[in-house]
Amino acid sequence: MSNLSFRDLFDKFPSSECDTNVATASPGGRFYNRDDMYSDSLSVDSVNQDGADDAADLGSNYMYGDDEEEEQGRDEDDEDDDMRLDEGFSDGDGNDDNMNSIDENRQDKVITPLGDLILVVGGNEVRVRVHSAVIRDAAPTMLNGIQASERKPAELRLPDEEPEAIELLCKIWHCTTGLASTPTPRVMFLMAQSASKFSAISRASLMARIWIKDLSASEKTQDLWYLLVTASLMRMGDYFATISRHLVMNHSGSFRNLIGHGEMDSVALQLTREFPASTL
Incomplete structure (x- = not known):
């Protein structure tokens, strides 16, 4: 039995005959080029006159091992796919x-x-x-x-x-970390509408109180109106009184412009009668 290094094989055999096969005949299925093969050696029983057959055998043996690894990898991928199905990533119909x-x-x-x-x-x-x-x-x-x-x-x-209102309510109900920023008065109003509709006011009132307190300092009529409606829907009598007083003192036009928010239209009409624009 003779010991031949990869360098000996490449020097002995024409590259056209053995480059492809011998390059794959490396431990662990790795690919090598000519320059890094001095230290790698491989024992063969015999080498015939031109050496091409032995080189091909060496390559096929190692390539077979690679095929086994690839087959094993495919089996593992199939198992992962089965796990995804079990975990509910698919309903079975694609x-x-x-x-x-x-x-x-x-x-x-x-x-x-x-x-x-x-x-x-x-x-x-x-x-x-x-x-x-x-x-x-x-x-x-x-x-x-x-x-x-x-x-x-x-x-x-x-x-x-x-969507904005439902998302905000769901964040409150799930106690998520996305509640650090204060929503706009309009989103507060939309949230209050949905909470009232689904009998969920009690579960949202605490965060609503915190946000209304921060927003009630606004001097914009539209913002104050949204907050007033929110306070009414969420049964916050104290904030309703505070915001309505602030609204009357800061509004400089007709309250008729505020009509269009459902059950609060009657409040706007009452304010229109009691505080006409000419008296403000």
């Missing part, structure tokens, strides 16, 4: 429910990535992913008997709601 819940084009919102319920909100169908147990506890009238699971999240359509 539809990827969980991935569909995150769409950058629709600016979807993920309140919790493990949620088992997707709220499809507004005309643009913004999808908000939440925990059904949290929603059921905070707004029991919203679910209407919907059954959800992590494997295949259920969808609840809320076409008449505003």
